Amino acid sequence: MVREFKLPDVGEGVAEGEIVSWLVEEGDAVTEDQAVAEVETDKAIVEVPSPVNGTVREIIPEEGEVVEVGSVIITFDVEGEPVEEGQTEGEARRAAESDAGSAPESEASGEAEQATTQGDATEETVAEEVSTGEGRVFAAPSARRLARELGVDIASVEGSGPSGRVTERDVRQTAESAGTDDASGETGGASQSGGEPSAQSGGATSGPGPMEDDVSGKSGGATSGPAPTSVESADRERTLAAPATRRVAEEQGVDLNAVPATEQRDGEAFVTSEAVMQYAEAQRQAQQSQAETAAETSAGERVERIQYKGVRKTIGDAMSRSKYTAPHVTHHDTAVVEDLVDTRERLKPKAEEQGIRLTYMPFVMKAVVAALKQHPKLNAELDEEAGEILRKNYYNVGVATATDAGLMVPVVDDVDHKGLLQISSEVNEVVQKARDRSISRDELQGSTFSVTNFGAIGGEYATPILNYPEAAILGIGELKQRPVVEDGEVVAKHTLPISLSIDHRIVDGADAAAFANTFIEYVENPELLLLE
Template sequence: MAEKEFKLPDVGEGVAEGELVNWLVAPGDTVTEDQPVAEVETDKALVEVPSPYNGTVKELHVEAGQMVPVGDVIVTYNVPEEGEDEPSESPAPAAEPEPDAGAEPEAESDRDTAPADDGAATEAAAESSGRVFAPPSARRLARELGVDIGAVDGSGPGGRVTEGDVRAHAESGGAADDGADGGSSGPKQVDIGSKTAAVSKTGDGESGGAAAAGATPSSVEAAGRDRTLAVPATREAAGEAGVDLDDVPTDESRDGEAFVTTEQVRQYAQAVKEAKAAESAAGADDPGAPAAPAETGNGAAASREPESVPYRGVRRTIGKQMAESKYTAPHVSHHDTAVVDELVDTRADLKARAEERDVKLSYMPFVMKALVAGLKEFPTLNSELREDDEEILLKKEYNLGIAVATDAGLMVPVVKHVDEKSILELAEEVNDLATRARERKVTREEMQGGTFTITNFGAIGGEYATPIINYPETAIMGLGAIDERPVAEHGEVRAAHTLPLSLSIDHRVIDGAEAGRFTNFVMERLENPSLLLLE
């Protein structure tokens, strides 16, 4: 056996370091090439880092939560030398444990290249060792479809399993067969290292933590596993609630490992909290009972000591970007209000037709179309100032960034070529990007190339704001909440649906008068949505 050191690779353009959020393997685990071994959060995204070797994990050099510079050694493998037999995996055909596919974007280093030897000997070796040759993308798809990747016949070189193989297996009923032996009733036994933890599945799909809500702390059943898979947002929720993930009951697993969701953490934390309250009440009735310990969670008796939260990853990138924009571009904000009764009626008329096509229709696609019309009329708002070259670049593409609030901070996925897409196409794409951004599945490439940004603070009830420009863009439009407000018309006041607008501009490039004319142009199309048919 030979020792091989694996250094943290460059997981994104311009990335110098990353936070190792979670290890997906432990010393002694057998790994295969391309198998994800760690989750790393950079200042751009959360990615899976795949193993470059087939072998056994000898040593992990970095603790979870530690910042690691690109190029530092993070893990050492024992790798078979040429002519040696590769280490065999456990007899179970299940694939290696991996986190939920909905948690992060695919790593740039994911690849579909085949092993060098694609002959019958390679197929036989893979078959005899129980290993599965599959890229992370295929493994991720298998998890999403509920397919045991070890049961999929690979059609790629050397028996490699492709995404098409996984889909074909699922369509042939393989996903149902894979879980048939477990059934849906009674506790499910999941092998976790040296322990076997029971994870119950109730009829209504709730975890055991909810069922224990009325119990005392001694009767709140803790799973007590050695290892639990969870996405970073769930781990953060567990930390905030003071809950040990290994104690949270779950009815889910990923490749033989228990998998816990954020909702299950909340249910379990609530169960523990209510149980402690019940115990305290029981102690109050019994003068001889020992005093209950002070609450250490988020309750009224929680510690008043300040809590230190790491400022890194995506949050730090957002901070740097906002600071650069605010201190580089002199911001000016222009506010106005559009009366959008006709837009409200138009959207209501089209909403049912959109639902027939399985599309949720919001006001955003109409606003996007109106903004693109305005950007074509006033091109300096779709521009970039290149100071070093002493020029203003007027862009001819209309790629609108949509700011989305997530657990990790504000992310801005970009809808490309808005001028070439219909209202329904935009609605479908916006919904998809926003959902994947919240689930940390949006890729770095999908957050690049924007020419103008929209931020919808009205979604949480606001009216006006002074949004910060998404530098190096030169303008951003903020949307308030569409609501009924008093409007004076022809000497009378009536209730009308209005949309507050807040436009921030880079005053080095755009004059205030031009910002006002641009806003009026956009408002005209929002107030008379039939004009959008001319675009």
């Protein structure tokens, strides 16, 4: 029995995913819950497990393809159950689409109309049109696509891969073999109705013979030898040319059917050796020009095109939604944090004894929560549909993290119930998981307020974009010594620049300033955090 497996919903709200890599191949035996593919969602890469024990029958989307949730991505032959001959529903559907796409528009529309009127075309009927008499064909999706591009019947290809699997190399060899057979059979014969003109008016040719390249072009005129032969063309249905012209085309490596016609004879394109030489020279000049251009850009292309998709596109969409939905206002200030620096230096060895690297982020997060408790307007979101402001009585802090795939915001839950060392441990863990793309979707959701530490790279102030639908986000600049006026004297002190962005629909500028003042009070006097 064939079991179709559809891309599952790998996270709340996920509508599609990109196939990053297949972990199995067609013909492989798999067990239930064995990972068969890696799929990239809008935030992370997740492994998709097999739902059954069985053998991989067909892999449908190729690596790099984006598929919708609910689409069939792989089929299995279930162990202990008979294997169906022919094709699965997915195979039949793609074969039918391929046939329709390669047929002329009128044929395709006619076939579609016929299928609509009949209405009862079964899966078996479609499968018979593309299956072999001996059973189904094992071939990779790339090999099937190549066969369609080269016009090769996949059922006629003898597979050299494992278990007779058809590879791209097998398809190419079959196509080349077919091309050789066509070339060897390119001999002229008796002219049929609608074929080449005969050597004499009203007569029939007895076979090919010597002919000069320069053939008389008079309408209806007789030639002194056999008529030009015709071959199938990629650019036109038939091409007329003398044998000598064909030899010239072969020597020059020119596709005779691509050469512009010299004239028309009885509605057929006729090509002379002179036209072939001109076309060959034009090709050589074009190739030389391309080579020169390639040499000029060998050090690197002037423009690199990168697909805007996956995590990068999701981040962009979220940024656009936030920026163009919530009116942003950013409040800037600076804290003098000499005591914070001293406190961390004293606690670092204690944290290292427990295997924890203590950064400034846990202090910042504890100060944020302490300030939010006093200014709850910033721990909120606007429910536009309900027309309500939702003020949260819990404190989940998101930590914006730069990764190779873009900006992610892993979340530490219930910061108000945790100590500095536990917060530090959890922050280090989720940040690392975000960077190596092993983080779960749940760990990227549910934040009520976010912090972004752009100062880790450098810089003092910024205008952070809200992690929508949150009402506020705090940006932290670089903590370092700067000149500070103290008792009328300019002295060097450790300072921490902050940039607080708010949703001005539900948070006023005065609220932002008050929150910033409270936050600064806590980071300037970290012992106050002991009271929280």
